[in-house]
Amino acid sequence: MVADIAYLQEQQQSISRMQALFESQRAAFRKAPMPSADDRIRHLKALKQAILKHQQTLITAISEDFGRRSADETRLAEIMPSLEGIHYACKHVKRWMKPSRRKVGLAFQPAKAEVVYQPVGVVGIIVPWNYPLFLAIGPLVTALSAGNRAMIKMSESSPRTAAVLEQLLSEIFPEEQVSVVTGEADVGVAFSKLPFDHLLFTGATSIGRHVMRAAADNLTPVTLELGGKSPAIISADVPLNDAAERIAFGKGVNAGQTCVAPDYILCPRNRVEEFTQALFRQFAQMYPSLRDNADFTQIINPRQYQRLQGYLSDAAEKGARILPVNPANEELGDTRIIAPTLLLDVSDDMKVMQDEIFGPLLPILPYDSLDAALDYIAERPRPLALYYFGYDKAEQRRLMEQTHAGGMCINDALLHVAQDDMPFGGIGASGMGHYHGHEGFLTMSKAKGVYIKQRYNGAKPIYPPYGGALLKLVYKLFLR
Known part of the structure; x- marks a missing residue:
């Protein structure tokens, strides 16, 4: 008391x-x-x-x-x-x-x-x-x-x-x-x-x-x-290692506790397994150990740690495949460290697909056509960032023009925020x-708009009493 x-x-x-x-x-x-x-x-x-x-x-x-x-x-x-x-x-x-x-x-x-x-x-x-x-x-x-x-x-x-x-x-x-x-x-x-x-x-x-x-x-x-759920789209032909290394960096920084971190991946269905392996390798290369690795950041506090663990438990109970990237196979239970974790077979009823993740968990969703991927994004609240990985310039232009997000990177992640000559801001829920x-x-x-006039008053013809030749001329010139 x-x-x-x-x-x-x-x-x-x-x-x-x-x-x-x-x-x-x-x-x-x-x-x-x-x-x-x-x-x-x-x-x-x-x-x-x-x-x-x-x-x-x-x-x-x-x-x-x-x-x-x-x-x-x-x-x-x-x-x-x-x-x-x-x-x-x-x-x-x-x-x-x-x-x-x-x-x-x-x-x-x-x-x-x-x-x-x-x-x-x-x-x-x-x-x-x-x-x-x-x-x-x-x-x-x-x-x-x-x-x-x-x-x-x-x-x-x-x-x-x-x-x-x-x-x-x-x-x-x-x-x-x-x-x-x-x-x-x-x-x-x-x-x-x-x-x-x-x-x-x-x-x-x-x-x-x-x-x-x-x-x-x-x-x-x-x-x-x-913030919100910022998607990353993998194209049908981008080299998967190119996309994987840049996404791993964007998600690994600050252990994913970044408002513009990639929140989930949309990947062509026939490339999901190969991309998952590429992403797994990139995370393992960047963070070969976790427990005592000064390069890998802890979760800020117990409340945020428990929130993320709750997402993992909920996803596992509902059938997701959970793939933690822990190359040294370290015991992390007594720390606030969560390994970079890939999630497959996720569904919209999982908490990890409903809330902004704000941690090192990364769902990978399959798509069957780019139209379907764009529809998936458009049906959801507009994100703070959107990432596209592909070298087809026509497709890049399509993504720029047909999606809404606070900002966008093409073939990169996060780094648009560091460009001082570009505005940064969200749209809608972001x-x-x-x-x-x-x-x-x-x-x-x-x-503040300022209209400045000096001694001569050119507006006198429009002052009352109305009428006269000058006002008629004004009407003739401007009422057209």
């Missing part, structure tokens, strides 16, 4: 602090509503130097949050893309900020028109646990590039990373510019209810619905990066809105 009271008091203190931070950021924004390009670039460069300075501390903290997280995966999937995003923004932010000249119709001359890109104000960023650095820094870079203030709510499942990031950011930004909020679910709910000028959430679709409802009360625009690069700048800016 005493512990419960202490917990509630701690959460309420966090909420009170969070509300005070929001008010201080809003007040600070009113005093400086349009930071210069030089200021924005200076802030971004300071962020870059802080990440480099704390690189090893971040790697250690993330690994501790997971129990074991590959240091190379943290460098490749979190630190590198964060730094590259900063480089890209610094290079382009001056051009993004320039007002865009627009045409003025003949009837409204002499005048000019332009679109001015203003910061929206205070941006809220809700960060998941699976990539706690990149999915905090990426949106923060977008917010700072657009000239905004930012509050970052870190996941309660990555407390060590949150503590390091809070320390890192406090060294270079005052709290009224960038601040980190921590706390359990109650704090997260309160965070989503703040009247932000923009709110970006990355996480589960089910939670995204709650975030959007909370934001609606304040008419806060949202960017939702959700999310809404975009960030990264220029699209991110636009998302977190207000594109």
Whole structure:
């Protein structure tokens, strides 16, 4: 009872602090509503130097949050893309900020028109646990590039990373510019209810619905990066080793705990067994051992581990063939390690085919024609990513034009997310809105149209009292 009271008091203190931070950021924004390009670039460069300075501390903290997280995966999937995003923004932010000249119709001359890109104000960023650095820094870079203030709510499942990031950011930004909020679910709910000028959430679709409802009360625009079941399609003639090695990489990174990881494979029926063998070999080559292999990441916590084990049990009970890739035949029961596992003979009534997997389990489904494969995808909620493996360019174009997904790779997996010059975002159940690069700048800016007229007023012929030769001429010229 005493512990419960202490917990509630701690959460309420966090909420009170969070509300005070929001008010201080809003007040600070009113005093400086349009930071210069030089200021924005200076802030971004300071962020870059802080990440480099704390690189090893971040790697250690993330690994501790997971129990074991590959240091190379943290460098490749979190630190590198964060730094590259900063480089890209610094290079382009001056051009993004320039007002865009627009045409003025003949009837409204002499005048000019332009679109001015203003910061929206205070941006809220809700960060998941699976990539706690990149999915905090990426949106923060977008917010700072657009000239905004930012509050970052870190996941309660990555407390060590949150503590390091809070320390890192406090060294270079005052709290009224960038601040980190921590706390359990109650704090997260309160965070989503703040009247932000923009709110970006990355996480589960089910939670995204709650975030959007909370934001609606304040008419806060949202960017939702959700997830879903991202398919990978194997063509009838692609070399299977080519597809297998790239899918194994895309699924193996972070032990499949990636929102754009391949969630299931659609493979021509007559190639399923051969492809399964190729994929098995690739996983075994990448991860020859699991238990003490620093390259293979643990499942984040016991709850997620039990969820994935439940998927496996459910699939086995309903007739699936379960093929774990455990080359050293190690005992993994007392760890939170789950071997890369291929599932055959799966059906839609299995949980593994109903929910986003978010782990190293990979169902392989047969298809009899490409039309049937596309129908299968189209009948389901639109995914965050879609992958196609095949070298026929006409078929590639067909897939690009006839499928819907947040993003797409052809003959690769995951790497579209790391392209700074492309937008990243979902569609339908996988999310809404975009960030990264220029699209991110636009998302977190207000594109304000401005019509500019100087001394001469060319509109006088349309002022009352109506009538006269000039107005008749106007009608003759423009009512046609």
